[in-house]
Amino acid sequence: MPSSSLHSLKDFNTFGLARGCQQLVRVNTLDALIDTCCKLYQAQLLMLILGGGSNIVLCEDFMGTVVLVETKGIDIVEDDSYHYLTAAAGENWHDLVCFCLEQGFSGLENMALIPGTVGAAPIQNIGAYGVELNRFCDWVEYVDLSNGQLVRLSTDECEFGYRDSVFKNDLLGKTVITQVGFKLPKKWQPQLAYGPLREFDPKQVTPKQIFDCICETRRAKLPDPADYGNAGSFFKNPVIETALFESLTSSYPDMVGYPHGETHTKVAAGWLIDKAGLKGYQVGGAAVHTEQALVLINKGDATSDDVLTLAKSIVEKIKDKFGISLEAEPRMITATGERSL
Structure with missing residues (x-):
């Protein structure tokens, strides 16, 4: 939970993770957006730009200013x-x-x-x-x-x-x-x-x-963040050499893939996770969605650590089973910036 001295970001990230920031600024004009962000940047202050908060995992409380972009037109x-x-x-x-x-x-x-x-x-x-x-x-x-x-x-x-x-x-x-x-x-x-x-x-x-x-x-497969917090598709569809794809299809003839250039194939990450038997797999309050394996959900009380541990576990299991490396799609936000999963 964020400290009481921090501004809560729970309503500004679709995963619904209870993290906070030191300062929260909402901007709804172009001039305000430019002025706010440039002043923070030029003063070398920590800054995080947020739109809908739908493609992030707040790993920690953010020790700087979050700028919510609400410009319209x-x-x-x-x-x-x-x-x-x-x-x-x-x-x-x-x-x-x-x-x-x-x-x-x-x-x-x-x-x-x-x-x-x-x-x-x-x-x-x-x-x-x-x-x-x-x-x-x-x-x-x-x-x-x-x-x-x-x-x-x-x-x-x-x-x-x-x-x-x-x-x-x-x-x-x-x-x-x-x-x-x-x-x-x-x-x-x-x-x-x-x-x-x-x-x-x-x-x-x-x-x-x-x-x-x-x-x-999408509505049939993807949970509404109002029901279960999530960041949409959690993993990118991996692009692998077509030779590896063809080798895998000898063992898994129903593997889902699409040509990606002349020598590579894009594989459905959701299929890999489903085939590994991970639908419903849970760590603390975080789980793999039972309808769409590509989506990780917050079942109501998930912590950042629950989500990260679950995601890393999935990556390890897919690598072990198929020899394919999954890469997280959402941005991982720490106290001071961004990092990989």
């Missing part, structure tokens, strides 16, 4: 071929997807119900059901914390990869994303390669049908 322009959207960092991601559908803009529907904010989306290059953010991202704007200047990066300059970007590497800790630009084609092509979407006829399916199918699927 969506602007739209268009030409003959595209709709161009500019969305503020504090906008809710799923709400943006819904807004696009309501306006008749297609493309983001495969990423429905991904928790979090627009500003956090490029950092992870979020994705689901065969579509990643970089497919529709036009640019990302950030503030350079050393001088307060706004900088826009093109999609290529963001160096997007699988759950990766320049914001997790060269720009880590030096910038805060302020706005994201999206480029949605008016000539829509459905993406139906994954899961239940394969059942649709590409010539007849509508964006709304894809949206509804994904929402139904």
Whole structure:
């Protein structure tokens, strides 16, 4: 439990972990976001930027200032071929997807119900059901914390990869994303390669049908943080050499994998955890969700140590059984910053 002298972060992380911080600042304008973050950075004070708090594990109380980004605003322009959207960092991601559908803009529907904010989306290059953010991202704007200047990066300059970007590497800790630009084609092509979407006829399916199918699927598999605290998918789908995948399928013919480039295959981490018999596996108040093995949940009283011990145990068991190394997807936040699992 956080000390009584700390500001509670329990309501600001979807895992519902009872951690705190020394100072909590909520910003809802661009000027306040820039001013607050630059002053903290230039004074060399510890700072943690939070959007929806959906992709973090608070390992310890944070001994600095947490800045909650609550900026809002969506602007739209268009030409003959595209709709161009500019969305503020504090906008809710799923709400943006819904807004696009309501306006008749297609493309983001495969990423429905991904928790979090627009500003956090490029950092992870979020994705689901065969579509990643970089497919529709036009640019990302950030503030350079050393001088307060706004900088826009093109999609290529963001160096997007699988759950990766320049914001997790060269720009880590030096910038805060302020706005994201999206480029949605008016000539829509459905993406139906994954899961239940394969059942649709590409010539007849509508964006709304894809949206509804994904929402139904995710709600059936993924627990509502209001019921069980969680950070969504806890592990990245590992990318392994196709030769290893083919070797494993001789023992596990039902192993789920998708081609990833010419020589590698992306394996479903949830399948690995399920096959290892770990659904429902529990450490203290933390457990593997019984409906979706990729999700770790807080059953009501989980501590940070419960979650971390459970996650490390899963990594060890998957390595022992399959020879595959799992990597955590959420950010691990310590008292002074970020670390790996």
